Structures are given as C-alpha cells and as structure tokens.
Amino acid sequence: MKIIEEKYLADVAEFAKKNIAPFDLQIDRAAKLPNGLFQKLVDFDLLKVRIPKEYGGLGFSAMTSGKIVNIIAKANASVGVMLEGHYKSCDQIAKYGTEAAKKKYFPWGMQAILGFSNTEPESGSNPSKHQSYAVKKGDKWIISGDKVMITNGTLAQVYSVNVKTGPNEYSVFIVDKGMPGFSFGYVERFIGLRGIPCGEVVMDHIEVGEENLLGQVGQGLEIANNAHDDARYLMGAVLTGIQEHALDIAKNYVAKRYSGDSLLKDMQVTHYKLTKMATNQELTRLVYQEAARRKDAGEPYMEDSAMAKCFGSQAAVETGDLLLQI
Ligand SMILES: Cc1cc2nc3c(=O)[nH]c(=O)nc-3n(C[C@H](O)[C@H](O)[C@H](O)COP(=O)(O)OP(=O)(O)OC[C@H]3O[C@@H](n4cnc5c(N)ncnc54)[C@H](O)[C@@H]3O)c2cc1C
Incomplete structure (x- = not known):
C-alpha cells in the first residue's frame, strides 16, 4: 500500500506540473478553473483519495492525502483548497454516514465535489447561536436555514449541514443540490x-x-469539530504548498537579479529572507504531517491540526511578504 501511495504521489507531482502549474495565474485572474481541468482531476482519481476502498475509492492514508493537497497547492492554491474541502467532507461521511448514504453519495463523490457546512451569517462557526434547524415529520426530517462561506459552495453537489434539532441539540444531515428547496446564495469575493x-x-x-x-441525533457538535480537525491539517498542507511555491519564485529571481554589482543571491540580507521562508515552510510541513500521522495512528490530532492551520497561516503571510520584499 505504501508503495502504491508513494508512486501515486510521484504521478500527482507530474500531473500538477503539467496540468495545473502553467495555469496558476490564469486561474486566479479568471476566478475559475480552465476548461477541462476539473474533468482531468476526476480522471486522475484525485476525488477518490479519501473515499474508502470498499466503496470504490482509493482509501489513502491521511498522510498521503495531506501530501497530495500539498503538491497540488504548490501548483495552485485554489485547487489545493478545493481538494481540502472535498476530503474533509468525504471523511465525515466515511466516519458517521449510514450504509445507504455511503452507497448513494460516495459514487457522486468520485465524480463531483462534496462540501461541509457549519458557518452561519450571524453566528459564524459558533453553533450555539445557529438559526438553521431540522424538524421531524413522520419518518422525514425537514431542514431550513442558511449556511455561508462554504468551501466549494456552488461548485459542490452534496453538502453535510450542521443544524439545530432542539434548543441545545445539533445534528448533521446530508442534502444535495437536486433536492426541492435547495438553492445557492452569495459567493464571497476574496483577495x-x-x-x-x-x-x-x-x-x-x-x-x-x-x-x-450523519451519526446520531445530537452528535452535530462532535461531527462539526471533527470536520474542523480534518480541514485544519489539510489547510496546513495547502499552506506548505503556498510557501514552497513562494520560495521557488524567490530562489529563481535572486539567482538572476543584480543589485549594483552583486546578484541578490550573494547578499546577506537575501540569505536572511530565504532562510526565514524555508524555516516557515518546513515548520508548517512538520506540524501538518504530525497531525496526519496522529490521525492515521488513531491518536488525538485536534491540537496539531489547529496548530498547522494557525501557524501555517501566519507563516504563509510572512513568507509571502518576504517574497514581495525580495
Ligand atoms: C476560505 C474560507 C473557507 C471556509 N470554508 C468553510 C467551510 O467549508 N464550511 C464552513 O462551515 N465554514 C467555512 N468557513 C468559515 C469559517 O469556518 C469561520 O466560521 C469563519 O471564518 C468565521 O469564524 P468564526 O465564526 O469563528 O469567527 P469569530 O472568531 O466568531 O469572529 C467573528 C467576528 O468577531 C470578531 N471577533 C472575534 N473575537 C473577538 C474579540 N475577542 N474581540 C473583538 N472582536 C472579535 C472577528 O474579528 C470577526 O469579525 C470558511 C472561511 C473561509 C475564510
């Protein structure tokens, strides 16, 4: 299994170099993926990574999944985040879904994106003030409410939603965009x-x-927290990829650009900047991979995941600023 995963990682690096990296700026400027890229991701089995083998997926480890997101994010951060959102959502269905839900939604998840929705306009990610709810009517649940800032929201076909089922009770349900009563609203405009x-x-x-x-009635907080833990170590992988990309650009530039009679690469002030960037990148990698190792080993990984996203975000901002100064 380890050999298969390592071979796949090498193939993903080639795939990303050929199919994603050349379109990096185009993707950001056009605010969409180039025609045909999404289908290439599907054909390359990238959507199957966190779907268990018994349902037709690849069932790769958290470590390999993180490394995949890392490689893809180095080529283009948006595509890395798209996979992060999909993988964390697959994980909640794998862990908490009913057999019927897995049989129905995993085949979708191999061809289309899945999302996880907790955040609301007035309460952010704090469910105690959430307003969306589900009520039981016969053997059906009727769900109403509004979820915002959802990664892949409008792109994904299927959404797990954390809603109130009682005054202090939360539960997660799977809905899909084909269901009557489902619609999309505002799409964020990011920098x-x-x-x-x-x-x-x-x-x-x-x-x-x-x-x-998903899971039992009343298990919503646990599932939402678990989704955050999964999102956070994978965001550490995205942030590592972003910093690797920044460091590559910086190294290429300083090798060619003179200031006075010296190449920038021969100046001590540049060494300081490159060293700081490399250290930031490596520390982000170490902490997201420690979270992934712990997840694979069945150990608690909440703290390491939170550190990966928190430290990685600050490190990536500093690394980006150092690149800009160079
Ligand atoms: C790129 C991106 C992708 C996301 N993807 C998803 C997703 O897939 N699914 C999902 O459910 N959610 C998603 N979210 C939403 C995210 O999980 C958070 O819910 C959201 O960013 C708000 O966080 P929060 O509610 O914890 O904010 P809070 O910490 O509650 O902050 C809300 C506001 O209060 C202010 N504030 C907080 N504490 C203080 C204080 N002590 N003093 C003064 N002001 C304070 C903050 O500055 C902010 O303005 C995403 C967000 C982003 C940016």
Missing part, C-alpha cells in the same frame, strides 16, 4: 484563492430521510 467558490447554501424546507442523518 486570493479565487479559483474556486466559497459560497452560501440556502435550505427552504428540504425533506430528507433518516438515512441522510
């Missing part, structure tokens, strides 16, 4: 990461069966 949407999901009396419940 960067513009290649994929981060958008609003509106639910107006969507009706689902019990098989679309």
Whole structure:
C-alpha cells in the first residue's frame, strides 16, 4: 500500500506540473478553473483519495492525502483548497454516514465535489447561536436555514449541514443540490484563492430521510469539530504548498537579479529572507504531517491540526511578504 501511495504521489507531482502549474495565474485572474481541468482531476482519481476502498475509492492514508493537497497547492492554491474541502467532507461521511448514504453519495463523490457546512451569517462557526434547524415529520426530517462561506459552495453537489434539532441539540444531515428547496446564495469575493467558490447554501424546507442523518441525533457538535480537525491539517498542507511555491519564485529571481554589482543571491540580507521562508515552510510541513500521522495512528490530532492551520497561516503571510520584499 505504501508503495502504491508513494508512486501515486510521484504521478500527482507530474500531473500538477503539467496540468495545473502553467495555469496558476490564469486561474486566479479568471476566478475559475480552465476548461477541462476539473474533468482531468476526476480522471486522475484525485476525488477518490479519501473515499474508502470498499466503496470504490482509493482509501489513502491521511498522510498521503495531506501530501497530495500539498503538491497540488504548490501548483495552485485554489485547487489545493478545493481538494481540502472535498476530503474533509468525504471523511465525515466515511466516519458517521449510514450504509445507504455511503452507497448513494460516495459514487457522486468520485465524480463531483462534496462540501461541509457549519458557518452561519450571524453566528459564524459558533453553533450555539445557529438559526438553521431540522424538524421531524413522520419518518422525514425537514431542514431550513442558511449556511455561508462554504468551501466549494456552488461548485459542490452534496453538502453535510450542521443544524439545530432542539434548543441545545445539533445534528448533521446530508442534502444535495437536486433536492426541492435547495438553492445557492452569495459567493464571497476574496483577495486570493479565487479559483474556486466559497459560497452560501440556502435550505427552504428540504425533506430528507433518516438515512441522510450523519451519526446520531445530537452528535452535530462532535461531527462539526471533527470536520474542523480534518480541514485544519489539510489547510496546513495547502499552506506548505503556498510557501514552497513562494520560495521557488524567490530562489529563481535572486539567482538572476543584480543589485549594483552583486546578484541578490550573494547578499546577506537575501540569505536572511530565504532562510526565514524555508524555516516557515518546513515548520508548517512538520506540524501538518504530525497531525496526519496522529490521525492515521488513531491518536488525538485536534491540537496539531489547529496548530498547522494557525501557524501555517501566519507563516504563509510572512513568507509571502518576504517574497514581495525580495
Ligand atoms: C476560505 C474560507 C473557507 C471556509 N470554508 C468553510 C467551510 O467549508 N464550511 C464552513 O462551515 N465554514 C467555512 N468557513 C468559515 C469559517 O469556518 C469561520 O466560521 C469563519 O471564518 C468565521 O469564524 P468564526 O465564526 O469563528 O469567527 P469569530 O472568531 O466568531 O469572529 C467573528 C467576528 O468577531 C470578531 N471577533 C472575534 N473575537 C473577538 C474579540 N475577542 N474581540 C473583538 N472582536 C472579535 C472577528 O474579528 C470577526 O469579525 C470558511 C472561511 C473561509 C475564510
């Protein structure tokens, strides 16, 4: 298995170099993927990575999944985040989904993106003030509410939504964009990461069966927290890729550009900047990979995941600024 995963990683690096990296700036400027790229990602099995083998997926480890996101994000950060959002959503269905939901939605998830929706306009990611809800009517659940800032929101076909099922009770249901009462709303306008949407999901009396419940009624907070843990180590992988990309640009530039009679690469002030960038990048990698190792080993990984996203975000901003100064 390890050999298969390592071979796949090498192939992903080639794939990204050929199919994604050349379009990096184009993706950001056009705020969309080039025609045909999404289908190439599907054909290359990148959507299958976190889907268990028994449902037709690749069932790769968290470590390999993180490395894949890292490689792709180095070529283009938006595509890396698209996979991050998809992988974290596959993980919640794999861990908490009913057999019927896995059989229905994993085949979709091999061809189309899945999303996870917790955030709301007035309460952010704090569910105690959430307003969306589900009520039981016979053997059906009726879901209404509004979720915002959802990674892949408007691109994804299927969304797990964390809603209230009682005054202090939260539950997660799977809804899909073909269901009556489902619509999309506002799409965020970001400074960067513009290649994929981060958008609003509106639910107006969507009706689902019990098989679309993830876990048990009342398990919503646990599942939302778990989705955050998965998102955060994968964001550490995205942030490592962003910093690798920045360091490559910087190294190429300083090798060719003179200041006075010296190449920038021969000046001590440049060494300081490159060293800081390399250290930031390596520390982000170490912490996201420690979170992934812990997840694979069945150990708690919440803290390392949070550190990967928190440290990685600050490090990537500093690394980007150092690149700009160079
Ligand atoms: C790129 C991106 C992708 C995302 N993808 C998803 C997704 O797939 N699914 C999903 O459910 N959500 C997603 N989100 C939303 C995200 O998870 C958070 O919910 C959202 O960023 C807001 O966080 P929060 O509610 O914890 O903010 P809070 O920490 O509650 O902050 C809300 C506001 O209060 C201010 N504030 C906080 N603390 C203080 C304080 N002590 N003093 C003064 N002001 C304070 C903040 O500055 C901010 O203006 C995404 C967000 C982004 C940016």
